Amino acid sequence: MKADGVFPTIGSKYDQLTGLYNRESFYREAALLLGARYDVDYCIVCMDISCFKIINDLFHMDTGNLILKTAAEYIKTLLNPRTSISCRSDADHFILCVPTEELQIEKIISDLDKKMQSLHISHNILFFAGIYSVDKRDLPIDQMCDRAGMALKRIKGSYLTRYAYYDAKMRDQMIEELLISGNLETALLEHQFTIFLQPIFDPHKNVVISAEALVRWFHPIHGMVSPGKFIPVCERNGFIVRLDRFVWEEACRVQRKRLDEGKKVVPISVNLSRLNFYSLDLPDFLSLLLAKYDLEPWMLKLEVTESAYTDNQLQLLDMISTFKSLGFSVLMDDFGSGYSSLNMLKDMPLDTIKVDMAFIRELEKSERVAVILKFVVELAEALGMGVVIEGVETKKQCDYVASLGDVAIQGYYFSRPLPIPDYEKLLDKYPL
Ligand code: C2E
Ligand code: CA
Numbered sequence: 001m002k003a004d005g006v007f008p009t010i011g012s013k014y015d016q017l018t019g020l021y022n023r024e025s026f027y028r029e030a031a032l033l034l035g036a037r038y039d040v041d042y043c044i045v046c047m048d049i050s051c052f053k054i055i056n057d058l059f060h061m062d063t064g065n066l067i068l069k070t071a072a073e074y075i076k077t078l079l080n081p082r083t084s085i086s087c088r089s090d091a092d093h094f095i096l097c098v099p100t101e102e103l104q105i106e107k108i109i110s111d112l113d114k115k116m117q118s119l120h121i122s123h124n125i126l127f128f129a130g131i132y133s134v135d136k137r138d139l140p141i142d143q144m145c146d147r148a149g150m151a152l153k154r155i156k157g158s159y160l161t162r163y164a165y166y167d168a169k170m171r172d173q174m175i176e177e178l179l180i181s182g183n184l185e186t187a188l189l190e191h192q193f194t195i196f197l198q199p200i201f202d203p204h205k206n207v208v209i210s211a212e213a214l215v216r217w218f219h220p221i222h223g224m225v226s227p228g229k230f231i232p233v234c235e236r237n238g239f240i241v242r243l244d245r246f247v248w249e250e251a252c253r254v255q256r257k258r259l260d261e262g263k264k265v266v267p268i269s270v271n272l273s274r275l276n277f278y279s280l281d282l283p284d285f286l287s288l289l290l291a292k293y294d295l296e297p298w299m300l301k302l303e304v305t306e307s308a309y310t311d312n313q314l315q316l317l318d319m320i321s322t323f324k325s326l327g328f329s330v331l332m333d334d335f336g337s338g339y340s341s342l343n344m345l346k347d348m349p350l351d352t353i354k355v356d357m358a359f360i361r362e363l364e365k366s367e368r369v370a371v372i373l374k375f376v377v378e379l380a381e382a383l384g385m386g387v388v389i390e391g392v393e394t395k396k397q398c399d400y401v402a403s404l405g406d407v408a409i410q411g412y413y414f415s416r417p418l419p420i421p422d423y424e425k426l427l428d429k430y431p432l
């Protein structure tokens with residue numbers, strides 16, 4: 001059933017609730033319109049409402065219907081019936097076909113905001129729009145709508161950006177994302193994933209004090225796929241939970257092998273993507289992993305980023321406290337990159353701050369960054385926490401950072417992330 005609880009009348013051209021065209025007749029009419037007005041540039045605009053489902057759940061269905069009808073009434077007054085058409089395609093989705101010259105998207109969005117505010121519903125109702133400037137007239141209308149829909153999907157829920165135009169890059173990204181998604185399962189089964197280890201140094205004693213495990217994907221045809229490409233896809237489709245667990249196990253395997261060979265071991269830190277915190281068995285999983293490889297908790301450190309804090313603070317606090325009671329160290333990754341780094345620091349029992357790479361990149365360009373870095377090191381010291389500075393690439397950066405106090409350094413200056421055998425060689429070279 002539709003969001004409004006009404007089925008369109010079979011055979012009708014119109015959506016019963018709003019009186020706009022329904023999807024099928026819109027496709028037909030839009031094709032006719034674009035065919036008849038070949039000399040005019042057109043846009044297809046897909047619009048929908050943030051959290052419409054929640055609004056329907058929270059309030060009575062009548063409220064949802066009122067929102068849709070109000071939006072449709074506005075759309076009717078907005079469009080010139082000789083040049084433009086519109087429909088409600090389904091649920092809270094509206095599609096417009098409008099001459100480019102007549103499209104004032106910012107005005108439409110701000111007018112809709114005002115209309116929604118005038119309904120006095122105690123929920124922020126925001127419209128988002130994706131726009132396809134019709135550059136290929138022979139494309140079927142449903143594909144034009146898909147393109148506008150792709151642009152919409154990019155920005156939905158972003159709050160800062162309420163509309164976006166489709167460009168060819170989006171299509172490439174979408175195709176790439178689909179390809180990546182379709183290959184993940186096989187990649188895991190066929191051992192295409194592996195870990196690299198990036199050593200972390202104490203610049204004062206010149207020793208390796210720990211390492212970070214970073215996942216790598218070697219695709220048999222495409223070669224190495226960058227984590228920057230596939231990690232965000234895994235985070236969107238949930239695969240990251242399995243991938244992270246694989247990485248943790250690989251890290252444990254390295255530690256066990258070295259212990260068996262009587263070699264020195266330093267802690268390996270692993271990334272815990274925010275989705276992991278929805279699995280309540282996470283602490284049990286980690287404990288069992290340690291037991292399976294007969295390791296002590298200090299041998300595995302846990303890196304958590306601020307996005308996990310933004311999601312669900314109480315659950316995260318609970319989880320981190322459990323990790324601590326199990327003997328794990330917990331690091332705050334990418335400190336300073338998000339909106340609430342200081343809040344997270346205030347609320348969570350963390351052991352170490354990893355300062356985001358952006359700071360070191362700006363160091364030479366900005367006096368203020370140098371001051372902030374100094375302050376962060378002092379802050380960590382005052383809180384009894386460790387500090388790792390990420391992204392140190394030059395001697396100059398290293399010298400400055402080392403002058404700030406008791407810091408650890410992770411960056412290309414000392415070492416890039418290494419395949420396991422190279423990491424082991426490097427570790428064997430340095431004294432403890
Ligand atoms: P991150 O956790 O902040 O990891 C550090 C990233 O900085 C790594 O990129 C590392 O190669 C890079 N890096 C280290 N030193 C330098 C330097 O001096 N200069 C520059 N330019 N880069 C440096 P990588 O391996 O490409 O990973 C990128 C991100 O992907 C990671 O950022 C992390 O957020 C994510 N990631 C990587 N492996 C995993 C994983 O196993 N699980 C999860 N959830 N995320 C992972
Ligand atoms: Ca990390």
Ligand code: CA
Nearest residue numbers: 333334354390
């Ligand atoms: Ca980081």
